[in-house]
Amino acid sequence: MTRRQYVLFALLIGVVAPALLLAVGWWQVDGPGAKPKTAPLPLAISEMDFSLSDHEGNPVGPATLIGRPSMVFFGFTFCPDICPTTLADISGWLNLLGADADSMNTVFITVDPARDTAAAMAEYVSYFHPAIRGWTGPDAEIAKAAADFRVKFERVPTEGNGYTMNHTASVFLFDATGRFVSTIDYHEPREVAVPKIRRAFGQQNEVQG
């Protein structure tokens, strides 16, 4: 090895290789090769803090959800596609659960309280399974609830002065103590969804299921 070859070799080991490693590392962690970041998990219900009203005007909050398993999701009634589909899916799951549907809380929290008043929520949920409760409230309390559930939402203007809402569409399951159990994602088949709901009931119901 000549002196010149030696210098080149040293450069390769000392400079080029670390630079290459750094580049690969960036690509995998922060760059285009990064794995998609999954959504953060909701808090336990006992750690949540918000005050809303249900579609009949009753005051509700995290304490309302303690004592029975809970299924909670966020949406808005001016949503033509994903929200009615999710509500229809949930109604189907509740039908399959039979009597258990009345032994749990199923709550639809609006991310659009400006349009989704208690009256609007009442009319909307009346078309779905009777166990589904609609919750609404002041912007600040909706924001606190969304933050506790780690739900994102955003108002997006549409053509002609209207707006739509981008929002987390997952369904969250909690056990009777308020511990987070699992998420049901959009379009999961009922064969997957219903056993997940039964798991929120605990061991004794899993045998039946």
Added chain:
Amino acid sequence: MKNTCRTITLMLALFLSSAALAGPSDITVEKPWSRASIGTARPGVAYMVIRNDGATPVTLAALQTEVAGMAQIHQTSTNEQGVSSMAPVGDIVIQPGAFVALAPGGLHAMLMNLQQPLVEGDSFSLVLVFEDGEVSIDVPVLGIAARGPEE
């Protein structure tokens, strides 16, 4: 030889003319349905499968219906964090032999500025405007909680 040439020319002419004619007559719309609305304040929706049985691509450029002030194809997408959003998709090109499904949670005909409530059991006319012609279909209105025409 002359005959062969003529046959090929004829076949080519036939092929080209049929290709040129590919248009609304080669489009089949299956299983259209809509959801009942509550009044007219909220947008309505329509779903269907649009099939192109022709030999050339077709482009769906617009939607027209008397029940809505504006009708557009929108797409709902859900990212890896579970956040759903909705946006107009513009022109839709359907390749020969292919189909486009408008189904819950994906593509849908968004019926904005409803002119009348969509009532379960009724139906309404929807015109699919392609670049080279129109297809008019009748869309039955199912219940608000409907998940599709099969249920």
